[in-house]
Amino acid sequence: MTIQDSPATQIRAEGFPDLAGGQAGTSTRIENYVGFPTGISGTELTRKATLQARRFDAVLSSFHSAVELARGPEGLVRVDLDDGQHALARTVVVATGAHWRTLAADNVERFTDAGVYHAVMPTDAERCRDEDVIVVGGGNSAGQAAVHLSRAARSVRLIIRGERLAATMSHYLLERIESRPNIEIITETEVSAVHGNGRLEHADLRNGTDGNSERIAVSAVFVMIGADPCTDAVRMMLDLDEAGYITCGAGAAACEGPNRWPSTGRQPHLLETVWPGVFAAGDVRAGATKRVAGAVGDGALAVRFAHQVLEA
Template sequence: MSKPAILTVDDDPMVSAAITRDLRSRYGSGYRVVRATSGEEALSALATLALRGTPVALIAADQRMPGMTGIELLEQARSHAPEAKSLLLTAYADTDVAIRAINSIGLDYYLLKPWDPPEERLYPVVDDLLGDWQAAHPDHTSDVRVVGHRWSERSHELKTFLARNHVPYQWYDVERDAEGERLRDLAGAEVTDLPLVLVPDGETLRAPTTLAVAAALGLRTAADQPLYDVCIVGGGPAGLAAAVYAASEGLSTVVVEREAPGGQAGQSAAIENYLGFPKGLTGADLTQRAVAQVSRFGAEMVVARDVTGLETRGPVRAVLLDGEGSIEARAVIVATGVSYRRLEARGLDELTGRGVYYGATASEASQCEGDDVYIVGAANSAGQAALNLARHAKRVVLVVRGPSLGATMSRYLVERIETSPSIEVKVRTEVVAARGDGHLEAITLVDRDSGQTEDVDTSWLFVFIGAAPRTDWLGDEVARDDHGFVVTGPDLVAGGRAHGWPLSRPPFALETSVPGVFAAGDVRLESMKRVASAVGEGGMAVYLVHRYLATT
């Protein structure tokens, strides 16, 4: 939380120093006292505070200043800090002007100089003004603010990154929100500077990368130690479970996650069949609980870093990071999960992030208020998204290739979808094209039986059509099947195929073709693709890491 600011303005250096000193000595623990020596400097300071999201509680300005009087400054300051209390420091000769300013600009109070002793003449006045301001702002918090375009792919990526990392933020659309337009103008931002990320007590970030945002927020983006017992790549359920078990059992542990903890499960609006939660819980809630456990046991979490390679360095395994650097560990657990496959349809790629989205966070539902939303897919993830979006959208249409939902979706979800008045299911149907000027405006559906096409207007298309692993970074040493899933344990030697296994002992159950490198969760061949099984495999992988380390 950012401290509210008190701004002092006086062109006389000695007076400026005195008023700043007196205010800091009394209010410095609860307020940030900012000093300016001219009206222009004060307006610049107010613009900076506005961009940083720092509330201004009080402006104390001298009346007689060259270039801009105190009253003129306080009047202009309203555009930057409209709720700040105003205090005019004036000489006896200017009391008439000050009294008129109470009516003309809403001046809150004027104080004759000098104010010595401050305990009698200054502090009682300021106490009253700050007390009134605090009464009107009882629960002020300074969240991160994102300023951009509604249909900007980069804005969507940053908002998703913040939401999935549980960073509170406020979103301002420069085309729809007056405050967004004002913040853009204050920053002097061009179109290429958007989105802006305004961090409390930090510099304004212009079209930043997620790595830059993570660094500005104080999230860990680099490992602290030169060598770990285990490095876990991926922060989904399998990776987080592995981190909890590894760290709690005394292994030095680091988790590397390129986006945000939680994986696909972290984006789920509701996980209702997870053991121990009879009312269900959101993916974000499950992730937040797991991350708290990881932190409690002392594991490190490195975010916003992509992993680009894996090297064997004698007894050590090295995970290579994007840009530069690597993390060395005695063992590695690959828990990178899977990503949604791309939908092959004309015009879709150009509109990705501009109305076409792969997966959906629970927080996106409110943005679809009153709109028609289309979802492609028939698995549980699509069903959960449909129910969540239906709470806000006017209508949700599930587009399903197959003849029904029952073959691929859990029964409890099918029943809820069938009884929802705002959800429509189109079976034996595909999306074959999309179009729009700058953002999605319409899609083309085709009936798979008749071949008949239909154009429908929509600004929202969410795609959940199965998943594929992202495992190219593992290189040729780690055996994978034709779809990229990692081969482990007995499958490495099944049917007489050795897959390059180099040791005389058989591989452990979740061990890959590189000894000391294990795979857990959805990335592994023949895994169950369920949250509970991923958590179980994460714990099992740590047990096998212990066995491996005992043999080296």
């Protein structure tokens, strides 16, 4: 969560459980961020970002999490911290991100980002050329991933726990999947374990109806089972969409729920929530791209809008 005030800038990148760096810090290699043509490890990227923020006099604090957003005195926003202290600010940028749902299968931690992935990058299809891969999930992101990977992979098994894909995936994607001879849809099944010696080699598929397991050779498992936005601290004061992400911009303006945009004589800025002066940036906001570049771009935009609010 980023707290902005004027003239001094204060940033609290509260780290629970992963300290400054968030999801990006857990990625072994980020290959699609501008300026790093051969990729960069998440740890290195976030280390450099932290150094850069300090150079611009940002104050980083990683000891406490924000537990509540509340109305402070004189129109200020109050951010309550988990140690009983609070911070007051005229503008706040909520950048609390999301937690990707992880696969509940044996050995997943050993292979995370080294055979088990939570995102599909454009380069992944080529990386999986002539290999057998698995995509777990029944939503549109899983469908798009399966179609993308099938362009180069020898086989793509799309694993879902439910009986049918049609209930959870757009019709056009389903048609595309069904037209690809190298995509196999496996229903009522889950990945129960992953195995390998140094690299991912096998996955156990457990049938949900009879409980039988089958071990198959596989070089990559892409887990696309959604993410949970981190909004516990703000949900009482802001508007969230159906999936729990913070609405902002036009979404905030259109909100008719209990937390709605007040009659201020202006419309909310692109990343402004229903609370004037409170912005949402990165994965926590509705419609985010769920990419490092998108989160960084949101941050830059939110700061610009925050300055406009402060200068008004």
